[in-house]
Amino acid sequence: MDKKQVLSTLLRKTLMALTGLFLCFFLVIHLLGNLQLLMPPEQAKESFNSYSHLLSGNIFIKIISYVLYASILIHCLDALLITLSNRKTAGKYAVDKRGASSKWYSRNMGILGTLILIFLVFHFKDFWYQYKFGSLPKDESGHKDLYTIVIAAYQDWWYVLFYVLSMFALGYHLLHGFFSAARSLGVYHPKYVSWIRVFAIGYSYAITIGFAIIPIYIYLTQHVLWN
Amino acid sequence: MKIYLKIWRQSDAGSPGQLVSYELDQVIPHMSFLEMMDTLNEQLILNGDRPVEFDHDCREGICGQCGMMINGRAHGPIPHLTTCQLHMREFKDGDTIYVEPFRGAAFPVKRDLRVDRSAFDRIIMAGGFVSVNTGQAPEANGIPITHEQAESAFDSAACIGCGACVATCKNSSAALFTSAKIAHLAKLPQGKMESGKRVLSMVAQMDIEAFGHCSNTEACEVECPQHISVLNIARMNWEYTLSRILKK
Numbered sequence: 001m002d003k004k005q006v007l008s009t010l011l012r013k014t015l016m017a018l019t020g021l022f023l024c025f026f027l028v029i030h031l032l033g034n035l036q037l038l039m040p041p042e043q044a045k046e047s048f049n050s051y052s053h054l055l056s057g058n059i060f061i062k063i064i065s066y067v068l069y070a071s072i073l074i075h076c077l078d079a080l081l082i083t084l085s086n087r088k089t090a091g092k093y094a095v096d097k098r099g100a101s102s103k104w105y106s107r108n109m110g111i112l113g114t115l116i117l118i119f120l121v122f123h124f125k126d127f128w129y130q131y132k133f134g135s136l137p138k139d140e141s142g143h144k145d146l147y148t149i150v151i152a153a154y155q156d157w158w159y160v161l162f163y164v165l166s167m168f169a170l171g172y173h174l175l176h177g178f179f180s181a182a183r184s185l186g187v188y189h190p191k192y193v194s195w196i197r198v199f200a201i202g203y204s205y206a207i208t209i210g211f212a213i214i215p216i217y218i219y220l221t222q223h224v225l226w227n
Numbered sequence: 228m229k230i231y232l233k234i235w236r237q238s239d240a241g242s243p244g245q246l247v248s249y250e251l252d253q254v255i256p257h258m259s260f261l262e263m264m265d266t267l268n269e270q271l272i273l274n275g276d277r278p279v280e281f282d283h284d285c286r287e288g289i290c291g292q293c294g295m296m297i298n299g300r301a302h303g304p305i306p307h308l309t310t311c312q313l314h315m316r317e318f319k320d321g322d323t324i325y326v327e328p329f330r331g332a333a334f335p336v337k338r339d340l341r342v343d344r345s346a347f348d349r350i351i352m353a354g355g356f357v358s359v360n361t362g363q364a365p366e367a368n369g370i371p372i373t374h375e376q377a378e379s380a381f382d383s384a385a386c387i388g389c390g391a392c393v394a395t396c397k398n399s400s401a402a403l404f405t406s407a408k409i410a411h412l413a414k415l416p417q418g419k420m421e422s423g424k425r426v427l428s429m430v431a432q433m434d435i436e437a438f439g440h441c442s443n444t445e446a447c448e449v450e451c452p453q454h455i456s457v458l459n460i461a462r463m464n465w466e467y468t469l470s471r472i473l474k475k
Binding site for chain 1: 298304325329334398399431434438440442444449457460465469471
Protein backbone atom coordinates (compact mmCIF):
# COMPACT_ATOMS: atom_id res chain seq x y z
CA MET A 1 0.00 0.00 0.00
CA ASP A 2 1.44 3.33 -1.04
CA LYS A 3 1.35 5.71 1.87
CA LYS A 4 3.47 8.48 0.39
CA GLN A 5 1.28 11.52 0.03
CA VAL A 6 2.03 14.85 -1.55
CA LEU A 7 -1.19 16.64 -0.71
CA SER A 8 -3.20 14.93 2.02
CA THR A 9 -6.64 16.10 3.10
CA LEU A 10 -4.89 17.83 6.02
CA LEU A 11 -2.35 19.68 3.86
CA ARG A 12 -5.09 20.88 1.53
CA LYS A 13 -6.81 22.43 4.53
CA THR A 14 -3.51 23.94 5.70
CA LEU A 15 -3.22 25.60 2.30
CA MET A 16 -6.77 26.96 2.67
CA ALA A 17 -5.88 28.28 6.12
CA LEU A 18 -2.64 29.99 5.08
CA THR A 19 -4.10 31.67 1.98
CA GLY A 20 -7.28 32.54 3.90
CA LEU A 21 -5.35 34.16 6.74
CA PHE A 22 -3.27 36.18 4.30
CA LEU A 23 -6.51 37.43 2.72
CA CYS A 24 -7.78 38.27 6.23
CA PHE A 25 -4.63 40.33 6.80
CA PHE A 26 -5.09 42.06 3.46
CA LEU A 27 -8.70 42.94 4.32
CA VAL A 28 -7.49 44.90 7.36
CA ILE A 29 -5.06 46.97 5.25
CA HIS A 30 -7.74 47.46 2.57
CA LEU A 31 -10.30 48.60 5.13
CA LEU A 32 -7.88 51.05 6.75
CA GLY A 33 -7.27 52.61 3.33
CA ASN A 34 -10.99 52.75 2.55
CA LEU A 35 -11.83 54.47 5.84
CA GLN A 36 -10.29 57.63 4.31
CA LEU A 37 -13.49 57.84 2.24
CA LEU A 38 -15.38 58.77 5.41
CA MET A 39 -13.53 62.10 5.69
CA PRO A 40 -15.09 65.38 4.40
CA PRO A 41 -15.21 65.25 0.54
CA GLU A 42 -12.31 67.56 -0.36
CA GLN A 43 -9.99 66.08 2.24
CA ALA A 44 -11.09 62.53 1.36
CA LYS A 45 -10.37 63.09 -2.34
CA GLU A 46 -6.87 64.40 -1.72
CA SER A 47 -6.05 61.77 0.89
CA PHE A 48 -7.55 58.75 -0.95
CA ASN A 49 -6.00 59.60 -4.32
CA SER A 50 -2.52 60.23 -2.96
CA TYR A 51 -2.79 57.02 -0.91
CA SER A 52 -3.71 55.07 -4.09
CA HIS A 53 -0.81 56.71 -5.89
CA LEU A 54 1.58 55.84 -3.07
CA LEU A 55 0.52 52.17 -3.15
CA SER A 56 0.74 51.78 -6.91
CA GLY A 57 4.30 53.08 -7.03
CA ASN A 58 5.73 50.96 -4.23
CA ILE A 59 7.75 47.82 -5.08
CA PHE A 60 6.99 46.26 -1.68
CA ILE A 61 3.25 46.71 -2.30
CA LYS A 62 3.72 45.24 -5.78
CA ILE A 63 5.18 42.03 -4.31
CA ILE A 64 2.35 41.88 -1.77
CA SER A 65 -0.17 42.33 -4.58
CA TYR A 66 1.24 39.31 -6.45
CA VAL A 67 1.02 37.26 -3.25
CA LEU A 68 -2.56 38.50 -3.00
CA TYR A 69 -3.51 37.40 -6.54
CA ALA A 70 -1.84 34.03 -5.92
CA SER A 71 -3.68 33.64 -2.60
CA ILE A 72 -7.06 34.33 -4.18
CA LEU A 73 -6.38 31.84 -6.98
CA ILE A 74 -5.00 29.10 -4.73
CA HIS A 75 -7.80 29.63 -2.17
CA CYS A 76 -10.46 29.24 -4.91
CA LEU A 77 -8.84 26.32 -6.74
CA ASP A 78 -8.07 24.42 -3.54
CA ALA A 79 -11.65 24.98 -2.35
CA LEU A 80 -12.95 23.64 -5.67
CA LEU A 81 -10.78 20.51 -5.45
CA ILE A 82 -11.75 19.94 -1.81
CA THR A 83 -15.44 20.36 -2.61
CA LEU A 84 -15.29 17.96 -5.56
CA SER A 85 -13.48 15.34 -3.49
CA ASN A 86 -15.90 15.79 -0.57
CA ARG A 87 -18.82 15.28 -2.91
CA LYS A 88 -17.46 11.80 -3.64
CA THR A 89 -16.95 10.81 -0.01
CA ALA A 90 -20.06 12.38 1.55
CA GLY A 91 -22.96 10.23 2.69
CA LYS A 92 -26.48 11.09 1.50
CA TYR A 93 -29.66 10.56 3.52
CA ALA A 94 -33.33 10.40 2.57
CA VAL A 95 -34.15 12.44 5.68
CA ASP A 96 -31.36 14.80 6.68
CA LYS A 97 -31.55 16.87 9.89
CA ARG A 98 -27.80 17.01 10.47
CA GLY A 99 -27.98 20.78 10.23
CA ALA A 100 -29.18 20.84 13.85
CA SER A 101 -25.67 20.15 15.10
CA SER A 102 -23.70 22.88 13.28
CA LYS A 103 -23.96 26.47 12.02
CA TRP A 104 -25.40 27.07 8.54
CA TYR A 105 -22.51 29.28 7.51
CA SER A 106 -19.98 26.62 8.53
CA ARG A 107 -21.68 24.15 6.21
CA ASN A 108 -22.00 26.56 3.29
CA MET A 109 -18.54 28.08 2.99
CA GLY A 110 -18.46 27.11 -0.69
CA ILE A 111 -21.65 29.03 -1.49
CA LEU A 112 -20.54 32.06 0.54
CA GLY A 113 -17.14 31.91 -1.17
CA THR A 114 -18.76 31.79 -4.62
CA LEU A 115 -20.84 34.87 -3.75
CA ILE A 116 -17.65 36.66 -2.69
CA LEU A 117 -15.96 35.59 -5.93
CA ILE A 118 -18.85 36.99 -8.00
CA PHE A 119 -18.56 40.22 -6.03
CA LEU A 120 -14.80 40.28 -6.65
CA VAL A 121 -15.30 40.06 -10.42
CA PHE A 122 -17.38 43.26 -10.34
CA HIS A 123 -15.12 44.85 -7.74
CA PHE A 124 -11.98 44.26 -9.83
CA LYS A 125 -13.73 45.37 -13.03
CA ASP A 126 -15.05 48.63 -11.56
CA PHE A 127 -12.03 49.77 -9.53
CA TRP A 128 -8.90 47.68 -9.98
CA TYR A 129 -9.14 47.44 -13.79
CA GLN A 130 -10.13 51.10 -14.10
CA TYR A 131 -7.18 52.21 -12.02
CA LYS A 132 -4.62 49.96 -13.70
CA PHE A 133 -5.75 50.02 -17.33
CA GLY A 134 -8.58 52.57 -17.65
CA SER A 135 -8.05 56.22 -18.57
CA LEU A 136 -8.83 57.99 -15.32
CA PRO A 137 -9.02 61.79 -15.02
CA LYS A 138 -6.31 63.44 -12.88
CA ASP A 139 -7.03 65.40 -9.70
CA GLU A 140 -5.45 68.74 -8.66
CA SER A 141 -2.27 67.03 -7.40
CA GLY A 142 -1.87 65.14 -10.69
CA HIS A 143 -2.84 61.76 -9.17
CA LYS A 144 -5.32 59.45 -10.86
CA ASP A 145 -8.76 60.42 -9.53
CA LEU A 146 -9.98 57.08 -8.15
CA TYR A 147 -12.02 58.93 -5.53
CA THR A 148 -14.45 60.33 -8.11
CA ILE A 149 -14.86 56.86 -9.67
CA VAL A 150 -15.68 55.38 -6.27
CA ILE A 151 -18.18 58.12 -5.42
CA ALA A 152 -19.81 57.76 -8.84
CA ALA A 153 -20.18 54.00 -8.39
CA TYR A 154 -22.16 54.39 -5.17
CA GLN A 155 -24.78 56.70 -6.69
CA ASP A 156 -27.06 53.76 -7.53
CA TRP A 157 -29.00 52.20 -4.67
CA TRP A 158 -28.82 48.75 -6.24
CA TYR A 159 -25.03 48.90 -6.44
CA VAL A 160 -24.88 49.92 -2.77
CA LEU A 161 -27.25 47.07 -1.90
CA PHE A 162 -25.16 44.57 -3.92
CA TYR A 163 -22.04 45.78 -2.16
CA VAL A 164 -23.57 45.61 1.34
CA LEU A 165 -25.08 42.14 0.78
CA SER A 166 -21.71 40.91 -0.51
CA MET A 167 -20.10 42.23 2.67
CA PHE A 168 -22.53 40.14 4.71
CA ALA A 169 -21.54 37.06 2.67
CA LEU A 170 -17.94 37.97 3.44
CA GLY A 171 -18.77 38.46 7.12
CA TYR A 172 -20.29 34.99 7.51
CA HIS A 173 -17.41 33.51 5.50
CA LEU A 174 -14.96 35.13 7.93
CA LEU A 175 -16.99 34.14 10.98
CA HIS A 176 -16.27 30.51 10.17
CA GLY A 177 -13.10 30.94 8.15
CA PHE A 178 -10.86 32.80 10.56
CA PHE A 179 -11.50 30.44 13.45
CA SER A 180 -11.39 27.39 11.19
CA ALA A 181 -7.98 28.47 9.85
CA ALA A 182 -6.56 28.49 13.36
CA ARG A 183 -7.99 24.99 13.87
CA SER A 184 -6.49 23.73 10.60
CA LEU A 185 -3.11 25.15 11.55
CA GLY A 186 -3.30 23.21 14.79
CA VAL A 187 -3.98 25.64 17.63
CA TYR A 188 -5.08 23.16 20.26
CA HIS A 189 -4.40 24.88 23.55
CA PRO A 190 -7.86 25.54 25.09
CA LYS A 191 -6.92 29.01 26.36
CA TYR A 192 -5.70 30.32 23.01
CA VAL A 193 -8.52 28.56 21.17
CA SER A 194 -11.07 30.55 23.18
CA TRP A 195 -9.10 33.78 22.70
CA ILE A 196 -8.98 33.20 18.96
CA ARG A 197 -12.71 32.47 18.90
CA VAL A 198 -13.48 35.81 20.53
CA PHE A 199 -10.98 37.63 18.30
CA ALA A 200 -12.40 35.96 15.17
CA ILE A 201 -15.93 37.12 16.03
CA GLY A 202 -14.74 40.69 16.71
CA TYR A 203 -12.65 40.69 13.54
CA SER A 204 -15.55 39.46 11.37
CA TYR A 205 -17.93 42.10 12.77
CA ALA A 206 -15.35 44.87 12.33
CA ILE A 207 -14.56 43.95 8.72
CA THR A 208 -18.22 43.51 7.72
CA ILE A 209 -19.48 46.70 9.35
CA GLY A 210 -16.38 48.66 8.31
CA PHE A 211 -16.68 47.81 4.62
CA ALA A 212 -20.51 47.97 4.52
CA ILE A 213 -20.73 51.40 6.13
CA ILE A 214 -18.65 53.14 3.41
CA PRO A 215 -21.02 52.77 0.41
CA ILE A 216 -24.01 53.50 2.68
CA TYR A 217 -22.31 56.64 3.99
CA ILE A 218 -21.40 57.81 0.48
CA TYR A 219 -24.90 57.12 -0.86
CA LEU A 220 -26.58 58.93 2.02
CA THR A 221 -24.24 61.95 1.99
CA GLN A 222 -24.56 62.33 -1.78
CA HIS A 223 -28.34 61.88 -1.95
CA VAL A 224 -29.67 63.13 1.36
CA LEU A 225 -27.32 65.67 2.88
CA TRP A 226 -26.04 67.63 -0.09
CA ASN A 227 -29.06 67.57 -2.38
CA MET B 228 -47.81 4.23 21.73
CA LYS B 229 -48.26 3.64 18.06
CA ILE B 230 -45.19 4.29 15.93
CA TYR B 231 -44.89 4.48 12.16
CA LEU B 232 -41.47 3.43 10.91
CA LYS B 233 -39.73 3.99 7.62
CA ILE B 234 -36.67 1.76 7.64
CA TRP B 235 -33.91 1.37 5.06
CA ARG B 236 -34.02 -2.19 3.68
CA GLN B 237 -31.26 -3.48 1.46
CA SER B 238 -30.62 -7.19 0.93
CA ASP B 239 -26.85 -6.95 0.33
CA ALA B 240 -24.04 -4.54 -0.50
CA GLY B 241 -24.63 -4.84 -4.25
CA SER B 242 -28.37 -4.32 -4.41
CA PRO B 243 -30.22 -1.03 -4.29
CA GLY B 244 -32.14 -0.37 -1.11
CA GLN B 245 -35.28 1.54 -0.24
CA LEU B 246 -37.26 2.87 2.69
CA VAL B 247 -39.97 0.41 3.76
CA SER B 248 -42.91 1.42 5.95
CA TYR B 249 -43.90 -0.49 9.10
CA GLU B 250 -46.45 0.09 11.83
CA LEU B 251 -45.80 -0.89 15.41
CA ASP B 252 -48.47 -0.96 18.11
CA GLN B 253 -48.00 -1.18 21.86
CA VAL B 254 -44.64 0.53 21.98
CA ILE B 255 -43.84 1.28 25.63
CA PRO B 256 -42.22 4.69 26.30
CA HIS B 257 -39.65 3.03 28.61
CA MET B 258 -38.38 0.82 25.79
CA SER B 259 -34.98 1.64 24.41
CA PHE B 260 -34.86 2.32 20.68
CA LEU B 261 -33.20 -1.06 20.10
CA GLU B 262 -35.91 -2.85 22.14
CA MET B 263 -38.46 -1.21 19.86
CA MET B 264 -36.48 -2.57 16.90
CA ASP B 265 -36.45 -6.03 18.55
CA THR B 266 -40.23 -5.83 18.90
CA LEU B 267 -40.53 -5.01 15.22
CA ASN B 268 -38.24 -7.92 14.32
CA GLU B 269 -40.31 -10.37 16.41
CA GLN B 270 -43.36 -9.21 14.49
CA LEU B 271 -41.54 -9.63 11.17
CA ILE B 272 -40.34 -13.14 12.09
CA LEU B 273 -43.86 -14.19 13.11
CA ASN B 274 -45.10 -12.97 9.73
CA GLY B 275 -42.38 -14.97 7.99
CA ASP B 276 -40.47 -11.88 6.83
CA ARG B 277 -36.72 -11.24 7.07
CA PRO B 278 -35.94 -9.25 10.23
CA VAL B 279 -34.19 -5.87 10.02
CA GLU B 280 -30.46 -6.31 10.55
CA PHE B 281 -28.67 -3.80 12.73
CA ASP B 282 -25.42 -3.75 14.73
CA HIS B 283 -25.57 -3.86 18.51
CA ASP B 284 -23.64 -5.40 21.35
CA CYS B 285 -23.43 -4.12 24.93
CA ARG B 286 -26.60 -2.02 24.89
CA GLU B 287 -25.22 0.14 27.68
CA GLY B 288 -23.58 2.86 25.63
CA ILE B 289 -19.94 1.79 25.81
CA CYS B 290 -19.21 -0.58 22.93
CA GLY B 291 -19.91 1.71 19.98
CA GLN B 292 -21.59 -1.00 17.90
CA CYS B 293 -25.07 0.41 17.53
CA GLY B 294 -25.39 3.27 15.13
CA MET B 295 -28.32 4.47 13.07
CA MET B 296 -29.47 7.68 11.47
CA ILE B 297 -32.74 8.34 13.28
CA ASN B 298 -34.91 11.08 11.76
CA GLY B 299 -31.85 12.42 9.96
CA ARG B 300 -29.53 12.62 12.97
CA ALA B 301 -26.79 10.26 14.10
CA HIS B 302 -28.01 8.22 17.12
CA GLY B 303 -31.29 10.18 17.09
CA PRO B 304 -32.38 13.62 18.23
CA ILE B 305 -30.44 13.86 21.54
CA PRO B 306 -26.79 15.01 21.43
CA HIS B 307 -24.04 12.84 22.99
CA LEU B 308 -26.07 9.64 23.04
CA THR B 309 -25.71 6.17 21.53
CA THR B 310 -28.72 4.59 19.81
CA CYS B 311 -29.09 2.00 22.59
CA GLN B 312 -29.38 4.77 25.21
CA LEU B 313 -32.17 6.50 23.28
CA HIS B 314 -35.59 5.72 24.67
CA MET B 315 -39.02 5.76 23.07
CA ARG B 316 -40.19 8.42 25.54
CA GLU B 317 -38.34 10.90 23.31
CA PHE B 318 -41.00 10.27 20.65
CA LYS B 319 -44.73 10.92 20.62
CA ASP B 320 -47.65 8.58 19.95
CA GLY B 321 -48.28 8.48 16.21
CA ASP B 322 -44.79 9.72 15.25
CA THR B 323 -43.19 8.63 12.00
CA ILE B 324 -39.54 7.69 12.53
CA TYR B 325 -37.08 7.41 9.65
CA VAL B 326 -34.26 4.94 10.28
CA GLU B 327 -31.29 4.81 7.90
CA PRO B 328 -27.80 3.35 8.12
CA PHE B 329 -24.74 5.52 8.78
CA ARG B 330 -23.51 6.62 5.39
CA GLY B 331 -20.29 7.65 3.71
CA ALA B 332 -18.07 6.36 0.91
CA ALA B 333 -15.89 4.65 3.53
CA PHE B 334 -18.90 3.04 5.27
CA PRO B 335 -20.53 0.70 2.71
CA VAL B 336 -23.90 -0.75 3.74
CA LYS B 337 -23.74 -4.52 4.15
CA ARG B 338 -27.40 -5.19 4.80
CA ASP B 339 -30.30 -3.00 6.04
CA LEU B 340 -28.84 -0.83 8.83
CA ARG B 341 -25.60 -2.81 9.12
CA VAL B 342 -22.56 -0.91 7.93
CA ASP B 343 -18.96 -2.00 7.31
CA ARG B 344 -16.86 0.17 9.62
CA SER B 345 -13.64 -1.82 9.20
CA ALA B 346 -12.03 1.30 7.70
CA PHE B 347 -11.70 2.46 11.32
CA ASP B 348 -9.81 -0.74 12.21
CA ARG B 349 -7.39 -0.20 9.34
CA ILE B 350 -6.70 3.38 10.53
CA ILE B 351 -5.90 2.00 14.00
CA MET B 352 -3.67 -0.68 12.48
CA ALA B 353 -1.82 1.94 10.46
CA GLY B 354 -0.95 3.64 13.75
CA GLY B 355 1.33 0.72 14.61
CA PHE B 356 2.30 0.08 18.20
CA VAL B 357 3.93 1.73 21.17
CA SER B 358 7.49 0.45 21.60
CA VAL B 359 7.53 -0.94 25.12
CA ASN B 360 9.91 -3.76 25.98
CA THR B 361 8.28 -6.83 27.43
CA GLY B 362 9.61 -8.36 30.59
CA GLN B 363 8.80 -7.73 34.18
CA ALA B 364 6.13 -5.21 35.04
CA PRO B 365 7.90 -1.83 35.20
CA GLU B 366 7.90 0.34 38.31
CA ALA B 367 4.60 2.26 38.23
CA ASN B 368 6.22 5.62 38.90
CA GLY B 369 9.18 5.10 36.58
CA ILE B 370 7.72 7.50 34.05
CA PRO B 371 6.25 10.56 35.75
CA ILE B 372 2.83 11.53 34.37
CA THR B 373 0.67 14.19 36.02
CA HIS B 374 -2.93 13.45 36.88
CA GLU B 375 -4.11 16.11 34.39
CA GLN B 376 -2.02 14.60 31.62
CA ALA B 377 -3.41 11.13 32.27
CA GLU B 378 -6.99 12.46 32.39
CA SER B 379 -6.52 14.39 29.17
CA ALA B 380 -5.12 11.32 27.38
CA PHE B 381 -8.01 9.27 28.72
CA ASP B 382 -10.54 11.84 27.44
CA SER B 383 -9.15 11.22 23.95
CA ALA B 384 -8.96 7.46 24.48
CA ALA B 385 -12.64 7.37 25.45
CA CYS B 386 -13.69 7.22 21.78
CA ILE B 387 -15.78 4.08 21.23
CA GLY B 388 -15.45 4.12 17.44
CA CYS B 389 -19.19 4.20 16.76
CA GLY B 390 -18.79 6.28 13.59
CA ALA B 391 -21.37 8.95 14.46
CA CYS B 392 -18.75 11.61 13.70
CA VAL B 393 -18.42 10.32 10.14
CA ALA B 394 -22.18 9.85 9.74
CA THR B 395 -22.99 13.39 10.84
CA CYS B 396 -20.15 15.08 8.93
CA LYS B 397 -21.25 16.74 5.70
CA ASN B 398 -18.06 15.40 4.07
CA SER B 399 -18.01 12.07 5.96
CA SER B 400 -14.66 13.00 7.46
CA ALA B 401 -13.05 10.73 10.04
CA ALA B 402 -11.02 13.59 11.50
CA LEU B 403 -12.52 13.29 15.01
CA PHE B 404 -12.01 9.54 15.24
CA THR B 405 -8.47 9.56 13.83
CA SER B 406 -7.41 12.59 15.82
CA ALA B 407 -8.70 11.12 19.08
CA LYS B 408 -6.50 8.07 18.56
CA ILE B 409 -3.50 10.20 17.55
CA ALA B 410 -3.91 12.65 20.46
CA HIS B 411 -4.47 9.88 23.02
CA LEU B 412 -1.00 8.42 22.36
CA ALA B 413 0.73 11.74 21.67
CA LYS B 414 -0.29 13.01 25.11
CA LEU B 415 1.56 10.26 26.97
CA PRO B 416 5.37 9.87 27.15
CA GLN B 417 5.20 6.24 26.00
CA GLY B 418 3.38 7.21 22.81
CA LYS B 419 5.01 10.55 22.22
CA MET B 420 8.28 9.10 20.92
CA GLU B 421 6.63 7.67 17.81
CA SER B 422 3.91 10.30 17.43
CA GLY B 423 5.45 11.82 14.29
CA LYS B 424 5.55 8.55 12.42
CA ARG B 425 2.14 7.53 13.73
CA VAL B 426 0.30 10.67 12.62
CA LEU B 427 1.65 10.41 9.06
CA SER B 428 0.61 6.80 8.55
CA MET B 429 -2.78 7.16 10.22
CA VAL B 430 -3.68 10.24 8.18
CA ALA B 431 -2.47 8.50 5.00
CA GLN B 432 -4.68 5.52 5.80
CA MET B 433 -7.63 7.82 6.59
CA ASP B 434 -7.29 9.33 3.11
CA ILE B 435 -6.93 5.92 1.43
CA GLU B 436 -10.20 4.84 3.04
CA ALA B 437 -12.04 7.68 1.25
CA PHE B 438 -13.02 9.77 4.25
CA GLY B 439 -13.59 13.44 3.41
CA HIS B 440 -11.88 16.64 4.47
CA CYS B 441 -12.63 18.20 7.84
CA SER B 442 -14.59 21.46 7.39
CA ASN B 443 -14.44 22.30 11.10
CA THR B 444 -18.22 22.55 11.40
CA GLU B 445 -17.88 20.83 14.81
CA ALA B 446 -21.03 18.77 14.24
CA CYS B 447 -19.06 15.63 15.16
CA GLU B 448 -18.43 16.82 18.72
CA VAL B 449 -22.16 17.49 19.19
CA GLU B 450 -23.15 13.98 18.12
CA CYS B 451 -20.25 12.13 19.78
CA PRO B 452 -21.57 9.90 22.61
CA GLN B 453 -18.22 10.30 24.41
CA HIS B 454 -17.95 14.10 24.11
CA ILE B 455 -14.64 13.74 22.21
CA SER B 456 -13.43 17.32 21.80
CA VAL B 457 -12.70 18.87 18.41
CA LEU B 458 -9.47 20.12 19.99
CA ASN B 459 -8.19 16.63 19.20
CA ILE B 460 -8.51 17.57 15.52
CA ALA B 461 -6.42 20.68 16.15
CA ARG B 462 -3.87 18.50 17.92
CA MET B 463 -3.78 16.12 14.94
CA ASN B 464 -3.29 19.04 12.53
CA TRP B 465 -0.44 20.35 14.68
CA GLU B 466 1.27 16.97 14.98
CA TYR B 467 0.82 16.35 11.25
CA THR B 468 2.24 19.67 10.06
CA LEU B 469 5.15 19.40 12.49
CA SER B 470 5.86 15.88 11.35
CA ARG B 471 5.76 16.84 7.65
CA ILE B 472 8.19 19.70 8.29
CA LEU B 473 10.60 17.68 10.43
CA LYS B 474 10.46 14.52 8.30
CA LYS B 475 13.83 13.63 6.77
